[in-house]
Amino acid sequence: xxxxxxxxxxxxxxxxxxxxxxxxxxxxxxxxxxxxxxxxxxxxxxxxxxxxxxxxxxxxxxxxxxxxxxxxxxxxxxxxxxxxxxxxxxxxxxxxxxxxxxxxxxxxxxxxxxxxxxxxxxxxxxxxxxxxxxxxxxxxxxxxxxxxxxxxxxxxxxxxxxxxxxxxxxxxxxxxxxxxxxxxxxxxxxxxxxxxxxxxxxxxxxxxxxxxxxxxxxxxxxxxxxxxxxxxxxxxxxxxxxxxxxxxxxxxxxxxxxxxxxxxxxxxxxxxxxxxxxxxxxxxxxxxxxxxxxxxxxxxxxxxxxxxxxxxxxxxxxxxxxxxxxxxxxxxxxxxxxxxxxxxxxxxxxxxxxxxxxxxxxxxxxxxxxxxxxxxxxxxxxxxxxxxxxxxxxxxxxxxxxxxxxxxxxxxxxxxxxxxxxxxxxxxxxxxxxxxxxxxxxxxxxxxxxxxxxxxxxxxxxxxxxxxxxxxxxxxxxxxxxxxxxxxxxxxxxxxxxxxxxxxxxxxxxxxxxxxxxxxxxxxxxxxxxxxxxxxxxxxxxxxxxxxxxxxxxxxxxxxxxxxxxxxxxxxxxxxxxxxxxxx
Numbered sequence: 001x002x003x004x005x006x007x008x009x010x011x012x013x014x015x016x017x018x019x020x021x022x023x024x025x026x027x028x029x030x031x032x033x034x035x036x037x038x039x040x041x042x043x044x045x046x047x048x049x050x051x052x053x054x055x056x057x058x059x060x061x062x063x064x065x066x067x068x069x070x071x072x073x074x075x076x077x078x079x080x081x082x083x084x085x086x087x088x089x090x091x092x093x094x095x096x097x098x099x100x101x102x103x104x105x106x107x108x109x110x111x112x113x114x115x116x117x118x119x120x121x122x123x124x125x126x127x128x129x130x131x132x133x134x135x136x137x138x139x140x141x142x143x144x145x146x147x148x149x150x151x152x153x154x155x156x157x158x159x160x161x162x163x164x165x166x167x168x169x170x171x172x173x174x175x176x177x178x179x180x181x182x183x184x185x186x187x188x189x190x191x192x193x194x195x196x197x198x199x200x201x202x203x204x205x206x207x208x209x210x211x212x213x214x215x216x217x218x219x220x221x222x223x224x225x226x227x228x229x230x231x232x233x234x235x236x237x238x239x240x241x242x243x244x245x246x247x248x249x250x251x252x253x254x255x256x257x258x259x260x261x262x263x264x265x266x267x268x269x270x271x272x273x274x275x276x277x278x279x280x281x282x283x284x285x286x287x288x289x290x291x292x293x294x295x296x297x298x299x300x301x302x303x304x305x306x307x308x309x310x311x312x313x314x315x316x317x318x319x320x321x322x323x324x325x326x327x328x329x330x331x332x333x334x335x336x337x338x339x340x341x342x343x344x345x346x347x348x349x350x351x352x353x354x355x356x357x358x359x360x361x362x363x364x365x366x367x368x369x370x371x372x373x374x375x376x377x378x379x380x381x382x383x384x385x386x387x388x389x390x391x392x393x394x395x396x397x398x399x400x401x402x403x404x405x406x407x408x409x410x411x412x413x414x415x416x417x418x419x420x421x422x423x424x425x426x427x428x429x430x431x432x433x434x435x436x437x438x439x440x441x442x443x444x445x446x447x448x449x450x451x452x453x454x455x456x457x458x459x460x461x462x463x464x465x466x467x468x469x470x471x472x473x474x475x476x477x478x479x480x481x482x483x484x485x486x487x488x489x490x491x492x493x494x495x496x497x498x499x500x501x502x503x504x505x506x507x508x509x510x511x512x513x514x515x516x517x518x519x520x521x522x523x524x525x526x527x528x529x530x531x532x533x534x535x536x537x538x539x540x541x542x543x544x545x546x547x548x549x550x551x552x553x554x555x556x557x558x559x560x561x562x563x564x565x566x567x568x569x570x571x572x573x574x575x576x577x578x579x580x581x582x583x584x
Contacts, residue, residue, distance in 0.1 A: 037243050038243070038294040039195070041294055043241060046111060046396050049103070049107065049156060052159055056096075057157065059208050062154055063212070071216070072085075077146065079234070080145065081143060087101050087102075104156075105144070105149075112144070116461035126429075127466060151209060158197070158201050198297075202242060206288060213231055213235035218280070229280040231280050231283060236256070236260055237255070240257055265286075298338050300326075301336045302324050305324035306325055307322070308323040310323050322339075322340050324337075325337040325353075339369075341364065342364040342367050344365070348500060349372070350372040362382060362383075364383045371389075371390050378411075380407070382401045387406040387408070392456045392460040393411035394461065396414075399422060402420075403419065403420050405419070406425070408446070409424075415432065415433035418438065419441070424443050424444065425444045425445065428468060428469055429466050431472060431473040432472040433472070440484070443472060444487070445469055445513055448498055449506050451505065452504035454504075454510055455504065455506075490519070
């Protein structure tokens with residue numbers, strides 16, 4: 001006869017229940033989807049101008065602007081902010097100069113996703129304008145998302161100069177705000193290029209960023225939130241400008257508002273099905289809990305990305321050239337290439353993998369670097385005596401803390417800060433930006449081509465006109481003391497030949513040269529022809545010709561040494577291992 005199981009004492013039964021509840025909670029936690037959010041890299045490296053923001057971009061004035069546009073409603077204010085309305089607010093209420101108002105508006109507009117065809121159509125429309133009045137009429141048709149534009153204005157505070165920083169040259173001691181330079185040194189000066197700073201900024205200012213998105217009725221009279229403050233789904237969509245993310249190990253990237261509305265985490269993100277809005281404080285708490293490092297930023301790329309053997313290690317150097325990328329695995333819009341400490345060599349690449357990539361070049365000296373693909377953005381920092389020849393850049397090229405570099409490029413915008421003795425041969429539809437700390441800059445027309453250039457320009461949506469290479473805009477605080485730039489004299493102008501064979505249709509410089517530079521080139525070519533004719537008619541004997549040739553070659557070799565061009569030629573045509581150079 002089987003006996004029934006013994007009854008457990010009440011204490012043991014309670015323990016079993018607790019154990020069961022714990023197991024259920026652990027299982028629920030394991031099944032809970034893991035959402036990862038990060039700050040968008042491009043918003044900061046392209047969208048934030050590397051100058052201290054106007055004083056009236058403070059939270060006080062941006063709150064007033066947010067209330068003003070919501071109160072006006074329609075009429076080019078909300079939910080779309082037109083250029084005329086922003087000009088009215090910026091110039092009339094924030095006391096900005098009109099060129100600065102347009103600079104911020106146009107910079108934000110350049111971040112928006114548009115096809116290359118749309119960008120080319122805009123360029124064509126501008127090229128047909130015969131006066132500033134006609135260009136103004138075109139601008140008046142433009143509008144941007146109001147809430148996203150407010151966030152854009154706020155994040156300009158990334159480069160706000162604090163009193164403590166200006167006095168002692170350091171940030172407040174916070175581990176979140178400090179991040180190493182690529183070579184291990186502290187780099188607190190160029191915050192735009194450091195994705196650690198992007199994350200720290202958003203986390204430190206998250207509350208104010210969200211407050212800008214609130215309807216005025218959700219705030220108190222003193223512009224503070226309450227326990228019951230709610231934020232609309234449309235307002236959360238504006239955060240897509242700053243934040244994106246993924247689920248678990250899934251490689252698919254989602255806008256932040258889609259993840260916030262995802263069924264399994266509605267309770268955590270604070271969404272109410274009844275009001276169809278988010279609880280402000282719950283949303284903020286959720287964002288803080290899941291925001292982390294950008295898996296596609298430069299720091300992760302340099303640490304975990306694929307290491308490329310593009311550069312050689314030069315004998316006698318103590319630091320090793322390092323090039324890393326995520327271009328083989330990253331989704332569109334998130335490709336990054338980081339290049340540092342390339343020294344005394346020529347590096348040339350043209351690849352489909354580079355198309356649309358963000359390029360960061362750091363501490364490269366005495367080099368010739370060719371990246372002949374359509375690129376998304378380029379940052380060049382702390383480089384010396386180096387020539388960069390770039391394919392068309394869809395957004396911005398920024399040069400920071402460089403000496404004696406030459407940049408040859410077609411780009412939407414060129415900006416330069418804290419640099420000296422640099423030359424820029426560029427084609428750009430916007431005014432080059434000269435920021436603080438520059439000396440002896442030279443601007444010149446774009447003066448080269450390669451066979452795929454026009455195809456690459458079409459992919460980036462950049463046309464040959466308008467072209468403002470010769471109209472730089474000085475916006476640094478120290479640019480009023482003395483001239484910091486000049487235009488290259490036509491007498492010093494020479495064409496540049498890209499020394500590689502590539503198949504393609506471009507056979508001349510897109511858009512040609514300005515008349516005075518074209519004339520200088522023709523005059524120089526005529527002098528060469530006259531010299532060749534003089535030699536031909538001189539009636540030299542065979543011995544005299546040989547002697548004359550030796551003298552010319554000797555002078556040419558000396559010129560190569562004096563100008564530093566010998567290194568470029570040597571790196572283009574390396575000597576065979578078993579032979580030695582007997583000539584120059």
